[in-house]
Each structure stands twice: as structure tokens, then as C-alpha cells.
Amino acid sequence: MKISATLGLAIALVACRQDMHDQPKYKPLAESNFFADGRASRPIPENTVARDEPIVNDTYHTGNANGDFTARIPVTVDMALLRRGEERFDIFCSPCHGRLGDGNGMVAQRGFRIPQNLNSDRIRQAPPGYIFQVISNGYGGMPDHADQIPVRDRWAIVAYLRALELSRSARISDVPLEAQSQLEAQR
């Protein structure tokens, strides 16, 4: 009798330690019974701007220059930016466009609208500002990715896409001599 009472008490003690576990504070995306929509993470009220994302109508934020798509990427293009762009392209674009941009991604293979080849002449000739806007606002059957990809990363992707397009039509003679022998060896 006593033993089972002790055991019961022990189990009860084990079970009721929740007071400090669930404190009256909100963690991200937690449920709230204070706000009518039940969200602790508040949506941005109308006509307000997040402090770290000001609405600026410059080329960097819009991809526009002088009323047209910008023909220049408004950030410094270096190797670090291209590598960042490659990584982000593989995360955000390759599911549909494939890692080579040829439209052969896994999601397209499962029945999503098959995107055009990003190495086509038309896309090659499209100005960087246009690609930037496709990422930010979407295009036809392609959803926008503005919420998922910060502005700087979008430009990194644009820069990488240019490198990818170059590489897809490059000939071995386009590569510096010392790299040529390396490539030949890998064949």
C-alpha cells in the first residue's frame, strides 16, 4: 500500500514539472490566445515597413535603371559572390530548373510545368534586371521567391546564372591553357 503510494507520488512528481518548462512568454511562431488570429508572431501591419527591409526604389532593390531593366549587376561580382550564387541556385532554383538550368529538375519531372531552358538565346540576352524581377515577382507558371531569398542573394543567383550560361556553350579553347590540360586529364 505504502509502496504503491510512494510509486504513485514519484510518477506524479516526474509528470508535473511543467511550471518552468512552459513559461508565459512567446517563442517564434508559437500559438497565442491573446491575438484574435492566434499568432504570436505578428504579421506586418498595413503601411508599415520592416526596419531591415526599407522600401527603396533604387536599382539594387528593384532591378530597374532609368525606367528599364538594368543591364549591370549592381553589386561587385567576384568569386565569392559566384560561389554564393551557385549554392543559392542549387537550393532555390534547381528543384524545378535542374542544376544545369535545362528545365530538368525533380519537381518538373513529377509533373510541374516544365520551365524553358535557361541557356536559351532569349534568356541569355535578357538583362540581369529582368532575371532579378523574375525571381522577385515570378513569371507565368513560376511562383515568386521574394520572401525566401534576400535581395543580395538574388543578385548572386543572377551572376551565377550568367556564368552557368557561359559554361554551357563554352568550348575547350575558351579556357586558359593550364586549365585545358586539367580538363583533358579529367575526361
Next chain:
Amino acid sequence: MPQFFPRTSTTIARLTLLGGALALAAVACAGYLIVESPYETRQDVPREQPVPFSHEHHAGGLGIDCRYCHTTVETSSFANIPATKVCMNCHQQMWAVAPDIEPIRESYRNGRSVLWTRVHDLPDFVYFDHSVHIHKGVGCSTCHGRVDRMPLTWQAESLRMKWCLDCHRDPAKYVRPRDQVFNMAYTPPRNQEEVGQRLMSEYHIVRRTSCSTCHR
């Protein structure tokens, strides 16, 4: 007058004392086992979700990177659970009438949140931060197991303090090169101890065991 207690009663009394002590120990043991059991830590139990979202399908089969959905895992303490819009990127067109995904479409229509059930939930007196772990070369799979093989998500580790400390005392046992953090299939090399030591100095990893690291 005959003796009131027979001789054997001494032994019985002793045994009772001993038995009592043993019983107490047993209760303590049972308590400990219960606290540490997967039942109490809710380890390895797939959680019911409003939509049967499968990492096995999306991350494993389709090969979608974790960061497509968990966008803030590299930059913030919170890994982020994707907004309805992210699901709709694809499901606007695919499986667009499947009943399984109806709660997602409904949320997209009326703007209300999908009520996902938390799988991992540290007590509120513990501070945890994803970005520092990702940055210092701790892989998702070290803490979350093979998520890419989970049809419904479960918690792969106990999340007990001693589990955190086991690594914090000697991170060299677990750290990997940064470019492997998102590789679910990563297996530690044979000379992990050596590689770990090298990465510890390369990434300036500190052994953090002070209480205020996690209780602040």
C-alpha cells in the same frame, strides 16, 4: 514466560529494513528510467500533423534542400517552419486537388496559419541557437537523425542536458566540414578524432560547458 518474539523475527526485521531500502532504491531507479525513457522524452515517436508532410518525399526523394523551407536556419536561432505560400509554390500546380493538402489550400485562401504540432520542444529555461551550430560545423543529421527518411517527423535524440553536454565537452567527436552540414548521408571518417581536432582550431570552436551558455 515464553519469549514473545521467536528467534527468526530478528532476521525478518532485518530483511524488512533491507527490503525497505531496496524498495526505495527501486522507486528511484524506476523514476529515473521513466524520466530518461523515450516515452518521457517523446523520442522516436512520429507526431500526427494536420497535413501528412513527408520529409522522405520532399527532402529525400525530390532532393529539396532543407534551406528551401527552413530559410533562417543559418542566420538565426530559429530554423523557421515554412509559410503556406512556400508549399503553394509547388502545390498550386501539383496535387492541386489532393484531399491530403486541403488544409494548406484552405490556409492559403483564408490567411489563417496551419497548426503544425511541434516535434522538438526544449523547456523554456533553455536557450538554443541554430546558427552557431551550423556555422561551427554541426550537421543537421547529428541532432535530428536521418530526417530525409522520415515519412512523418520525429525527434531522433533525447534533447536531455547530458546529451547537449556530451558534445559541448568534446565537440571534436562530432564536428564536420561546413560544406557537409546539410548532407544527410554524411558518415564520419575513420580518423574523426583527428579531423575534429583540426576543425576545432580552424573554426575556433570553444568547449562551452558553463551553465549560462544554455541557461541565460
